[in-house]
Amino acid sequence: MLPTSTDVLVVGAGPTGLAAALTLARRGVAVTVVDRLDRPPATSRAAVVHAYTLEELDRIGAADPLIERGLRSPRFTVRDRDRVLLTVPFHTLPTRYDYALMVSQAVTEEVLTGQLTALGVPLLRPYRMTGLAVDAAGATVTFDGGATVRARYLVGADGMRSTVRQQAGIGFSGPNDGEESYTLADVRVSSALPRDQVALFLARSGPLVWAPLPDGVVRLVAAVDEAPAEPDVAYLQALLDERGPARRPDRLVEVLWASRFRLHHRIADTFRAGPVLLAGDAGHVHSPAGGQGMNLGIVDAVDLGTTLADVLAGGPETLLDGYAARRRPMAEAVVGFADRLTRLATLPPSRRPARNLLLRLLSAVPPARHRVAMRLSGLDQRERVAG
Structure with missing residues (x-):
């Protein structure tokens, strides 16, 4: 049952909302955490937790139990069919998490939910937000059926179609207002590709992400013109044949689940409107290239939770303006990086030789490889915050 009041109401029980609540x-x-779904989804888009995200999760006691459930990937590769254009090793990263952790978003949510349950934090389902009234002392949130919750602060972690953002009147725009269509699936494949590294295949028809998960599972994510509602074996095999390895092609053995999603490249106009604060996809959405979305959301969440706790402990309200000022530039940088990776994949044939040569040159220069590793891992964000 919904409480009548709470210090902080978090709308959305994905990784961002859960991490904010745990912080x-x-x-x-x-x-208090509420979500419109009656149960957490068993399938999910995100499949990688980067080094900086693990550092932030460690601050709230959630890194170690997640690492126990994941697969460590020591490098990231960019490929054009059989040619490895760029190898990005993570062993030079200035962190003890010198790898990318491959783990399903569903497992990430399970770990964070377990931590919250141990602390007695209520996670209430299904409650769909329908209204918002804001005043100088906080926010009153209305739900289906007319129930209301009074909160000093409201956190919108309810995804790219955020009701919190819409009700707060916060704009959501970006340089690319067209929708992009993606196919995603968890599969088992017979493959010669290494099972300890993510591969981003650059193909004229669009990028294909090949990401190993624990227990021999591989996550496929592909940008497509129009994704079918339920991608089948034939469709996914055709994607692998078109974009994946050619000399020793992957052979699909089993489809565990498959789906589709659409998204825009957009950023919220502000991450704060009075007592309303945004984090995660409610504040930024972009291409999944590089696996940055959930990671940025979790980093948002720990920052927001820390800042809100400081304010509620007696700190000045202006600290919340600082949160908004920090997070929007971070979102702009990540959205731009993901967009550039996507554009690299879809260059016309006449420009692909130059692109491939450039990537090979980057791969041969250790400082350049390190800069890419810092960007992929999110550790460049740590440097910006420290600076």
Whole structure:
């Protein structure tokens, strides 16, 4: 049952909302999490947790239990069919998490939910937000059926179609207002590709991400013109044949699940409107190239939870303006990086030889490889915050 009041109400029980709530709960803040779904989804888009995200999760006691459930990937590769154009090793990263952790978003949510449950934080389902009234002392949130919750602060972690953002009147725009269509699936394949590294295949028809997960599972994500509602074996095999290895092609053995999604490249006009604060996909959406979306959302969440806890402990409200000022430029940088990776994949044939040569030159220069590793891992964000 919904409480009548709480210090912080988090709308959305994905990784971002759960991480924000856990950060607050670790600081002793009264926090309530609500979600419109009656149960967490068993399938999910994100499949990688980067080094900086693991550092932030470690701050709230969630890194180690997640690492136990994942697969460590020591490098990232960019390929054009059989040619490896760029290899990005993570062993030079200035962190003890010198790898990318391959783990399903569903497992990430399970770990964070377990931590919250142990702290006695209520996670309430299904409650669909329908209204918002804001005043100088906080926010009153209305749900289906007319129930209301009074909160000093409201966190919108409810995805790219965020009701919180819309009700707060925060704009959501970007340089690319057209929708992009993606196919995603968890499969088992017979493949010669290494099972400890993510491969981004650059193909004229669009990028294909090949990401190993624990237990021999491979996550496929591909930008397509129009994704079918339920991609089948034949469709996914055709994607692998068109974009994946050619000399020793992958052979699809089993489709565990498959789906589609659409998204825009957009960023919220602001991450704060009075007592309303945004994090994760509610504040930014972009191409999945590079696996940056969920990671940026979790980093948003820990920053927001820490900042809110400081304010509720007596710190000045202006700290929340600082959160908004920090997070929007980070979102702009990540959205731009993901967009550039996508554009690399879809260059016309006349420009692909120059692109491939450039990537090979980058791969041969250690400082250049390191800069790419810093960007992929999110550790460049840590440097910006410290600077």
